[in-house]
Amino acid sequence: MKIYIEVNGQKKVYDVAPDEYLLDTLREDNFYSIKRGCDNSSCGVCTVLMDGKAVQSCTLLSVKADGHKITTIEGYQDEAKKLSEHFGHQGADQCGYCNSSLALTVHAMKDEIVKPTNKDIKEYLVGNLCRCTGYEAQHRAIKLCLEDDE
């Protein structure tokens, strides 16, 4: 069946199966920032924004995205670049598999919370798991990036 989605501001038409997940639809269309991780929306690496809200594309049926606006980090390249500068300086880069989705969730957080506290940041990003860094360096980098915005 045909679905109509606006991906990163560009109108797209996808021919999808009724039981197809958005993760597969978008990866098939070369959106490599969206990763497959846990298959049950526990880890966060498949995060996309649907109408600005973070959702897990590994369990979201593509048909449910019909008529909605989807954003991936491909749509916020400058923001990703900026956050990555801080990640680099704080040693927060490791395998990188969770980084794109984390950058996207940070974007959603900024839209939702004005001046998030440390606790806000932890709670907002709690669904974005990372097995490499122990989180500490990521937090330093995210805080510095938020300070930069001010």
Next chain:
Amino acid sequence: MKVVNHALPSIDGKGLMMGKKAYTDDLSEPKSLIVKVLRSPHPYAKIVKIDTAKAEALDGVELVLTYKDFDRRPFTRAGQGYPEPSPHDKFVLDNYVRYIGDEAAAVAAIDVKTAEKALKLIEIEYEVLEPVLDFETAFENEILVHTEPEIHDMFPIGFDPKKNLAASYHMHVGDVTKSLEESEVIIEESFYTQAQAHVMLEPHNVNARVDYQGRLVIYSSTQTPIHVRRIISQALDYPLSKIRVIKPRVGGGFGGKQAIHGEMFVATVTLKTGKPSKMMYTRKEVFESSYSRHPMRFDIKLGSTKDGVLKAIDCWVVSDTGAYGEHALTVFMVAAAKVFPLYNKVDSVRFHGNVVYTNHTPAGAYRGYGAIQGNFALESSIDMLCHKLKIDPVEFRQKNMIKETETSPIFKIMGEGTEGIEMFMESCKLDYCVKRGSELVKWKEKYPRKELGNSKVKGVGMAIAMQGSGIPYIDMAAATIKLNDDGFYNLMIGATDIGQGSDTILAQIAAEALGTTLDKVIVYSSDTDLTPYDTGAYASSTTYVSGNAVLKAGKEMRQMIIDEAAKVFEVNPEDVEYDGVVLKSKDKEITLKDLSNRLFYNEDQKQLQITSSYYGTKSPPPFMAGFVEIDVDKETGEVDIIDYVSIVDCGTTINPMLAKGQVEGGIVQGIGMAMYEEVLYTKKGKLVTNDMMNYRIPTRREINNLTTEFADSYEESGPYGAKSVGEIGIDTPPAALANAVYNAVGVRITTLPITPEKILMAIKEKEKGEK
């Protein structure tokens, strides 16, 4: 130093955050055949009949593979050097299945849906066998997990499948029975560690195609591309020269990607069909059908004088390797070899036991690799001894632990699967680590506990640890440096970046040796056709072993450049001054840029390129002291980890920020094993904790504060004074947390993970006893 020991940003972080095409699955061919595996629903069964006709007839199915399609050629998936210290006890497909999730058949189809449908159409008649599910009764059990006549070890490792032994081992120093008899104070306890899962966020992915030259090209999310090539060739009896293995960006490994996973299936499918294929493990498959850490039971006995001089360590261990014996002996040996030398002043040590087969998911390599298990047992029992002696655990360790210039007889006796080598600690700042850590955590003020009111108690605990830096005389690494026109370089390395940042730190070492900047060193790593040999990313070898190879190549390239300039200037090389940019001799000078252009296009043309290799003749251990502060709720057993203080001696940190990331990532994985990561099986041997909702790794919420510092240390044999740092971080949390819980509420938890339920039950037991 201008590049080394500087916290430079990683060379690849930006592109990855921006979502560029980089990982294995990003690089699969469009329209690849999807390979799926039919997995055993039984912990142990014989395939009596297998009928693939219906599956093969399904539209879109290209190929169905069963054991009948493969020669009886046993191999090990372990992903180690050759000959491996792991038994060759696995067939690509076998007519027996040995755990729930084991491979029974495979299909290749045009898409996931068709492949999954085809799996359901394969008809298998199983003769269900009684499994061995309790590893403590596996040894000499009448049920045998392996009865195939073809399986064998590569050299003696204590392999005896007729007793369910994948490996067994015995070592001793001195007379432990006598030392224990003479000891004034004895501690005796049993400890259990669980089958921790790696949970790297990128699942195991692999894909294959035949290129225009007819060669099999495999992209694999692996830690050991060169071993993978060799093992595919041996297991499938396919020429090594016709296989190319490329490791793209890897989304975490932690040992979980040292071994072979789907490589045999995609290789077979692509060779048989001529079509590209790919296999993506589901998360359930990663949990059930890859491998975990070896669960172990330790029976440990310590003996000391009453004034706190440790005299004897006696330890019997049973390790559960599950259905296949990958890393059976080596993980087992590391449980002592990289733990017991911490207390090098003892009169006697005995370490022995069995690595048994069971019908569980196999165990294999995992960061810490035996050391974390051994550390939990030894460092917990050391604290028990301290309490019995009424000696402060920090003071006890300061008195008994290994110091700089000292050695331990264990180094010579125990290597990894073989004998070890004698080693003196040329760099060991453990003294400083313990002192600094106790200052930062305010040990004197907080030890052992402080009542906080509201049923909460604050406690502190600590543990010390050591690891290694590669496997001496076995691990070899090579690096190629090529000078390009315009004066920039390529660094080609077999070393395998799996996210730990080795491409960056090896480029830093090269840049330092060449006298250039990081941007002038373009790294290409882990491609069996293009990069030189390296064992791969395991055994904490990369910084030390691969780093030394890069340093050597860098120095040699620098000399080659000077030699060329000397020819231009018509002087002796000794008379050339070189700062990495400009070459000078008296009044003459030429920039590297001009020299390199001249060498390509104008005069005396040649390509400057050098390959250097290095193998370690020792394995200098990194050391650390871990201190943890916790708040325990006596009414619920819940533990809040307030701060984890790590003071690490890894020699020079090539990149202090990335080194810190290695330590902190390790600490949090260690905290996961210590506190949260419960592994549960049903009575029938089915893994219950087989997804990320049930298997709980630490989230941001559990981690309040990590304090991480490095000791000022210099390892003479390391590149710019460095030792390795990839594994050491994971070792201390289980013991340090168990010790902190004891210090807080007076109960000793000896079985990991240390859950609130266990703490609460122990508190209640203790209260009952006190009444």
